[in-house]
Amino acid sequence: MNKTSFVSKISNQQSYYSPDVWSKVERELDKKRKRRILLFFLFSILLMTSIGLGSFYFSQKNNASTQQSDIKKQNIEDPTNDIPKP
Amino acid sequence: MLTIQEEEVLIRGCLTGERSAQKLLFDAFAGKMKTLCMRYSKDPSFADDNLQEGFIKVFTNLNQFKGSGSFEGWVQRIFIHTIFRSNSKIKSLQSSNDRKEDIIDLTFEENVFSKMSVSNIMNLIEQLPHGYKTVFNLFVIEGFSHKEIADLLKIDEATSRSQLFKARKQLQEMLTSIESIKSYTH
Numbered sequence: 169m170n171k172t173s174f175v176s177k178i179s180n181q182q183s184y185y186s187p188d189v190w191s192k193v194e195r196e197l198d199k200k201r202k203r204r205i206l207l208f209f210l211f212s213i214l215l216m217t218s219i220g221l222g223s224f225y226f227s228q229k230n231n232a233s234t235q236q237s238d239i240k241k242q243n244i245e246d247p248t249n250d251i252p253k254p
Numbered sequence: 255m256l257t258i259q260e261e262e263v264l265i266r267g268c269l270t271g272e273r274s275a276q277k278l279l280f281d282a283f284a285g286k287m288k289t290l291c292m293r294y295s296k297d298p299s300f301a302d303d304n305l306q307e308g309f310i311k312v313f314t315n316l317n318q319f320k321g322s323g324s325f326e327g328w329v330q331r332i333f334i335h336t337i338f339r340s341n342s343k344i345k346s347l348q349s350s351n352d353r354k355e356d357i358i359d360l361t362f363e364e365n366v367f368s369k370m371s372v373s374n375i376m377n378l379i380e381q382l383p384h385g386y387k388t389v390f391n392l393f394v395i396e397g398f399s400h401k402e403i404a405d406l407l408k409i410d411e412a413t414s415r416s417q418l419f420k421a422r423k424q425l426q427e428m429l430t431s432i433e434s435i436k437s438y439t440h
Contacts, residue, residue, distance in 0.1 A: 197310065200310075
């Protein structure tokens with residue numbers, strides 16, 4: 169629908185607004201920005217902790233399996249290892 | 255009034271979080287948006303709350319503006335949704351199933367309104383019952399379709415059509431009586 173002249177007259181009209189509105193908007197935007205930064209920071213910490221814990225777990229698992237395969241290897245090389253010595 | 259280029263520069267600035275660009279955009283639209291808020295609530299403090307809430311939404315959702323339509327129209331829609339989400343009273347329209355013509359001819363209003371001042375026109379619209387005024391403003395001034403109005407106010411499209419029809423009828427009656435008083439006194 170084309171805007172008729174009375175419609176544009178009404179919709180282009182400006183009203184007085186309190187100068188406090190901008191400071192409130194600014195404050196709210198700052199709060200949102202801080203919240204975003206905090207969330208990002210928490211997420212990074214969580215991510216880093218998960219990576220750290222994950223790599224620790226896998227390195228432990230690897231160590232355990234290496235030790236096991238070392239024992240097996242030793243057993244293969246020296247089969248008498250399995251026989252309890254008197 | 256901003257040019258399209260100025261608008262684009264300010265939008266880019268706002269997207270990077272520049273406070274000066276946000277302030278300039280705020281200054282460019284605040285007066286008009288306050289008028290829009292006042293159309294749906296006569297309480298200035300409520301209108302200021304909506305103004306604040308609307309601008310926060312504009313700045314935080316600016317990345318969703320695709321640049322395909324008018325920026326002012328996009329801002330206006332955000333404000334309308336903000337106003338109607340925060341004001342449950344506006345939603346309480348009576349349901350009705352009258353079905354009237356969708357395409358409306360504003361010639362009558364245009365002829366009479368063009369001779370009147372903005373404040374007089376607004377006073378006249380203000381005298382309409384709440385539901386009629388809301389639908390009239392949304393359809394005629396904001397340019398919403400009946401479907402959009404129905405979605406926004408959670409009413410039937412038929413109710414929106416009917417409210418608009420009644421609003422126009424009442425406005426025409428008021429305008430006719432003003433006209434006849436004028437012609438009698440002159």
